[in-house]
Amino acid sequence: MEIAQYAEGQRLVAYFPLTTVHDPELNKDQLYYLVLLTDPKDGMPFDYNQVRVFSWNLRKHRYETAYRDRNIFGLLPVSVGHETFEKLGEEPTFTIRVRDENGNAANQKYRLEGVMVKRVLAPGESPVRAARAVPEHAKGRHPAN
Numbered sequence: 001m002e003i004a005q006y007a008e009g010q011r012l013v014a015y016f017p018l019t020t021v022h023d024p025e026l027n028k029d030q031l032y033y034l035v036l037l038t039d040p041k042d043g044m045p046f047d048y049n050q051v052r053v054f055s056w057n058l059r060k061h062r063y064e065t066a067y068r069d070r071n072i073f074g075l076l077p078v079s080v081g082h083e084t085f086e087k088l089g090e091e092p093t094f095t096i097r098v099r100d101e102n103g104n105a106a107n108q109k110y111r112l113e114g115v116m117v118k119r120v121l122a123p124g125e126s127p128v129r130a131a132r133a134v135p136e137h138a139k140g141r142h143p144a145n
Helices: 136-141
Strands: 011-023 028-038 048-057 062-085 089-099 105-113 116-120
Touching: 011 048, 011 062, 011 089, 028 062, 028 089, 062 105, 062 116
Parallel strands: none
Antiparallel strands: 011 028, 028 048, 048 062, 062 089, 089 105, 105 116
């Protein structure tokens, strides 16, 4: 897989194609990916603790990180799709599940606008703050967690 080299020592949990872009110099379609990663250890209480979106840079002909969220208490499943937005048209979307600060499972929805990832909130919806995933070696140093 083309993006596995960008895992930076983390365990790849899952990846999902979001959209494609055509690179005319390579005459090839390149995927944008949603990638879920975790620490390279077994027995963690979360399914993943990092979310990244990799986009294809048409000028440099390589993948780059378009979005990154780390140290979240991520839960499976995750969903990807497309949705029509007023003034924008159809855009790729993804929804991740996280444990919130109260210990409840909550969904966080995002859309991809070009290479920008933006949070999507329904009318009247307040953003849910994900609980932080505290690595085992740090538990003793952070009494608030």
